[in-house]
Amino acid sequence: MPEFKLKMPDGSIVASIMDRSICDAISDWQPKAIATVVAAKLNGQLLDLSACPQADGELELIPMASSEGLEILRHSISHVMAQAVQQTFEDVKVSIGPAVEDGFYYDFDHAEAFTIEDLGVIEKKMQEIIAADLPFIRRELPRAEAVALFTERAEPYKVELINDLPEDVSVVSIYSQGDYVDLCRGPHIPSTGMIKAFKLMSVAGAYWRGDERNKMLQRIYGTGFATQKELDEHLRFIEEAKKRDHRRLGRELDLFQINDEVGAGLIIWHPKGAMLRLLIEDWERKEHLKRGYDIVVGPQILKSDLWKRSGHYDHYREMMYFTEVEEQSYGIKPMNCLSHMMIYKSKIRSYRDLPLRYFELGTVHRHEKTGVLHGLLRVRQFTQDDAHILCTPDQLNDEIRAIADFIGYAMKIFGFEYEVELSTRPEGSIGTDQDWEMATSALEQALKDSGMPYEVNAGDGAFYGPKIDFKLKDALKRKWQCATIQCDFTLPERFDLNYVAPDGEKRRPVMLHRVILGAIERFMGVLIEHYAGAFPVWLSPVQAVLVTVTEKQIPYAEEVYQKLLSAGIRIDKDFKNEKLGHKIREAQIQKIPYMLVVGDKEVEERGISPRQRDGQNLGMMSADQFETLIKEKCARFE
C-alpha cells in the first residue's frame, strides 16, 4: 500500500497511508481545509481530489487562491459554461475551453451568433448548475471508446482532437458533470458548488485550432475568482484601465487624432502630442550620440529593384506601398535598413572602421490589415528609432551587451517594467546552421553576461536570424514588444557587404538590427497609458499654466508668462474670465504638473503661487525660484 506525506495548505505535514481518495483523507485530517483546496500535486503531477493516488511521495494541496488553483477553477468554470450553453441552445458543438491569463474561454460551433443578452441567459443557467453542486467525475477510456462516445454525442471537434493524438496514446480521460461530458486532461475542482464568483465578459470569433484556413468558431470569454471581492476588484481594474486608454486620453488631452477622412492607421499629431514626441526624439538623438552612433537620414522611397534585391519584394510586397512616376516604380520604405547598407557600401571598409552604428528616426509605411489597427499601438505609418550595427563576429558580444544596457537605461528613464525573450530559429528559416549557432549563442551569452533574466521563445526568431525581444506591459496588462535586437547574416550576403581584415582578406560583417523604444507611436501609446496622461515634468507638453484670479492681474501675469517662456519653460496661460476653481479644475483635467496662481497678493509681492497637480500648494515664490525648481526636476533626464 503506498505511503504519503500529506502537506496541508498551512504547511504542516502529516504522514498518511491511503487507500481512499485524497478528498476523504483531507476531510479526516483537517475538515476545514477541504473547502479551499481544488486539487493536489503528487511528484509534480496534478490530481483531482477524488483520485486515489497509486504512488509514494509528498502530496501537495493546491488552494483555490493560488495561481495554479485559480487556473483549475477557471478551467472548471469553462466546462460549466459549455454545459450551460448546450442546455440553452440547440445544436451547439463544443471544441476547447482552457483557462487564460485572467479568465477562461470556450469555443463553440453554433449557427446563430451569440449576443450580449445571451451571456446573461447563459450565466443564469450556470448559476443553476452551480446550485445543483454537481461533482466533476473523471473516467479513463480506451481511445476507440472515447471516439465512439463523442461520435455518438455528435461532437466532431472532440473526435478530431482524439484522432490527432500521438499514436502511442491508448487511453484518454474524460470528465463529466451532470449530463455534460468533455474530453479533458484535468484536473478539475471536486464539484460545481465550489464556484463562488464568475462573470462572462464577451463574445469573439476565433479560428478552430488557431488556423485562419479553418472554420471560425464563436468564443465566449469569462473570468472567475475564488471570491466575489476579487472578482469585483478585477472588474474595477478593467474600468480604471478604460479610463487611461490612450485613445481616450489622446482626445481628452488633445494629443492626436485619427480621422476617417485621412485614412485608417494614420496619426495626426496635435501641438501637445507633437511636443511630447519631440521631447522623446530629442532624448533619442542625444543618447545615441553619447553611445557612439552616427545619425543618418535616408529617403522615403527607393526604387523597387532595390527591394527585389533585398528580398523584401518577394516576402512583403503585400504590405508595401508603391508609387510609379515616369515608368519607374518605387517602393515606399517599410524598413530603414537599405539606406544604411548603401552608406556602408559607399566605400571600402577596413576592420579598423568597425563597428559602424547608423541611427535614424526612420519613418516607415506598412499596409497592416484593417482588423489589426489599434489606436497608436498598431498603425500604418510610424517612426522607428532604428539602428543598424555592422561589426565583426568577435565584436558581437560587446555590441549586444551595450544595446541591452541602453535598453535597460531607457526603460528606467521612462519608468517601465519589461520582460526579455530570446527567440530562436523558426521553421523555414534561411542561413547555415553555423551562422544560426554563432548568432544565437552571441545573443544568449550577451544576455547572461549582462545579468538580465530572460525566457527562451523557441522557434520564434525572424526568418533571417535570432532576436531578443523586450516587452512592456500596458495598463490592460497587454504586453507590447518595443525594443528588439536582431541578428542578420542575410542582408550583408545579399548586398555583398565586406570589410578588409588584418590579413588583407575580404570578410563579411555581421549586421544587427535594433530599436530601443520601437515604433515611437506605439511607445507613446504605452507611455500615455502608463502615466494615465500625467507625464513626469520633463515629458509634459505643458509644464505649467498661469492662472489669474481676476482680470486685474492680467498685465502682471503676462509679464511672468513672457519671462518663463523665454526661460524655456513650457508654459500656458489661462486668463479667462472664470472663477479660480474652474480654471484649476480645467488644468487638473489636462494633468498639467503646475498651476501658477496669480492674484492681488502675488502682484503686490511680485511672485507666483504654484499648485502641484497632486493638490499640494507650494506657497508664494518668485518666477526665478520656480524656473530653478523646474530645471532641477528635469536635470536627471538631460
Add this chain to the structure above:
RNA sequence: GCCACCGUAGCUCAGUUGGUAGAGCAAGCGAUUCGUAAUCGCUAGGUCAGGAGUUCAAGUCUCCUCGGUGGCUCCA
C-alpha cells in the same frame, strides 16, 4: 483578411411599434471680478459616417462602401 457588435452636435449620450432631431458638457456673446476640481443667463451647432434600395414617409428596415470596438489570424 475573418467573426460579432457599433457609427446621431467638438465630446458623452437620449431618440418609443418607421411620422422630418434632443440633453449635459464644450464653444460664442452678455452679466459677474471671484483665492486652489465646475458662477449665472442667452445664442449658435447636425446631408443622423457615405451611397443605393423598400415605403406615402427612413436616424429607425434591407444591401453595399468607409471607419471604429472586442477578439482571431498576422506583425519582416
